Amino acid sequence: MSSIISACSVCGDQSSGKHYGVSCCDGCSCFFKRSVRRGSSYACIALVGNCVVDKARRNWCPSCRFQRCLAVGMNAAAVQEERGPRNQQVTLYRGTRRHPPQPQPTASGGTPHSQALHFQILAQILVTCLRQAKANEQFALLDRCQQDAILQVVWSEVFVLRASHWSLDISSMVEGCGDDQLKRLIFEAQQLRADVLELNFLETLILCRKELAINTEYAMILGSHSNAALVSLARYTLQQSNYLRFGQLLLGLRQLCLRRFDCALSCMFRTVVFDLLKTL
Numbered sequence: 001m002s003s004i005i006s007a008c009s010v011c012g013d014q015s016s017g018k019h020y021g022v023s024c025c026d027g028c029s030c031f032f033k034r035s036v037r038r039g040s041s042y043a044c045i046a047l048v049g050n051c052v053v054d055k056a057r058r059n060w061c062p063s064c065r066f067q068r069c070l071a072v073g074m075n076a077a078a079v080q081e082e083r084g085p086r087n088q089q090v091t092l093y094r095g096t097r098r099h100p101p102q103p104q105p106t107a108s109g110g111t112p113h114s115q116a117l118h119f120q121i122l123a124q125i126l127v128t129c130l131r132q133a134k135a136n137e138q139f140a141l142l143d144r145c146q147q148d149a150i151l152q153v154v155w156s157e158v159f160v161l162r163a164s165h166w167s168l169d170i171s172s173m174v175e176g177c178g179d180d181q182l183k184r185l186i187f188e189a190q191q192l193r194a195d196v197l198e199l200n201f202l203e204t205l206i207l208c209r210k211e212l213a214i215n216t217e218y219a220m221i222l223g224s225h226s227n228a229a230l231v232s233l234a235r236y237t238l239q240q241s242n243y244l245r246f247g248q249l250l251l252g253l254r255q256l257c258l259r260r261f262d263c264a265l266s267c268m269f270r271t272v273v274f275d276l277l278k279t280l
Contacts, residue, residue, distance in 0.1 A: 009072040010065070011058040020074045028058065031279075032069045035062070036079040042066055042275045045123040052120070060124050062275050118176035122163070125170065126269060129162040130155065130280055136200070138225040139207045142218070148277050150212045155273050157206045157256050164189035165199055185256075192252045197236055202253055204229040 006015040008025040019029035035042075042063035044051060051057070051064035058065055070076075133139060133155075134147060142150075151158070163170065164186045174183050194202060208226040213219035237245040 008055075010068050010074075011053055011055050013055040013058075020076075020078045022069075022072050022074045024069075024072075024074070028065070028069060031058075031062075031065060032074050032076075033079050035066050035069075036076045038278070040066075040275065040278060043272050045269070045272045045276075046119045057120075057124070059127060059279060060120060062279050063272075118173045121173050122170075122177065123269070123272075125163055125166065125173075126155070126159050126273075127276060127280070129159050130273075130276060132162065133158050133203065133207060134280060136203055136207055138204050138229070142221070146214055146218050149214050150207055150209070151277060152273060153212055154206050154209070156269070158203060159269075160185050160189050160256060161199065161202060161206065164192075165194060189252070189256060192249060194249065198233065198249060201229050201233040201236070202249060205233075205253060206257075 006023050007013070008015045008028055009022050010024050010028040013025040013027065015023045016026045016029070017023065020032060024032075034040075040062070042061075044063040045061045049064060049067065051061035053061075053065050053068045130151060133151060139147060139150075163174075171186075174186055192198075192202075205226060208222045208229065210219040210223040210226065213222050233249065234246050237243075237249070
């Protein structure tokens with residue numbers, strides 16, 4: 001007898017059975033359980049509350065994914081609580097449904113729908129950049145608490161550095177957001193024309209700043225990683241017989257650091273980065 005495979009009511013992926021009253025996949029079930037137990041309060045990455053939630057894009061926006069879980073009937077009260085009164089958690093999410101994030105005005109003349117779409121795509125690029133950062137060889141050696149403390153400060157530098165050297169042309173996405181300051185930041189970072197190894201060294205220098213250490217032990221570790229990246233970058237540029245390259249890259253990195261919040265998109269992303277880090 002062949003069994004009928006049902007789809008996840010949240011994202012459309014293959015369902016693994018009924019969880020919290022709804023047929024859904026393990027991924028959405030675990031996401032819902034984790035969100036309820038932690039009492040997470042998400043904000044929509046596009047600030048409009050209608051992000052696409054499907055198999056390919058379910059990790060884009062935790063807020064819209066959680067609202068989708070509630071909309072299809074997943075029961076927060078059915079989650080086995082690790083601690084704390086159950087009613088407190090349920091009340092929290094009912095409150096977030098009554099008061100969804102409000103969209104903010106944009107400077108571009110594009111339609112709100114098109115701007116939201118471009119914003120969602122850039123948000124997915126941000127998620128990818130954060131994942132790449134967590135996979136950085138030196139950064140991956142740190143505990144999660146130290147990683148998150150650093151990424152909450154330098155995420156925009158990592159985003160601009162990686163987005164400016166994206167494998168695909170994303171200029172139309174940047175243009176569609178109507179953020180002239182972001183366009184300028186991306187353009188200036190593109191002028192570095194860094195190759196793969198240079199990007200990795202620069203990313204390590206962004207991620208391993210000892211002033212962002214949560215204690216003295218981590219300050220020594222981060223300082224060591226940063227010095228090693230500097231030495232490796234200097235040796236690499238000398239091997240290319242480009243004696244000015246090392247200084248050019250460091251100057252470009254400094255400009256990126258000084259202007260990390262110099263765009264409207266950074267202000268909007270800043271409110272959801274903490275939520276995104278919890279899903280990675």
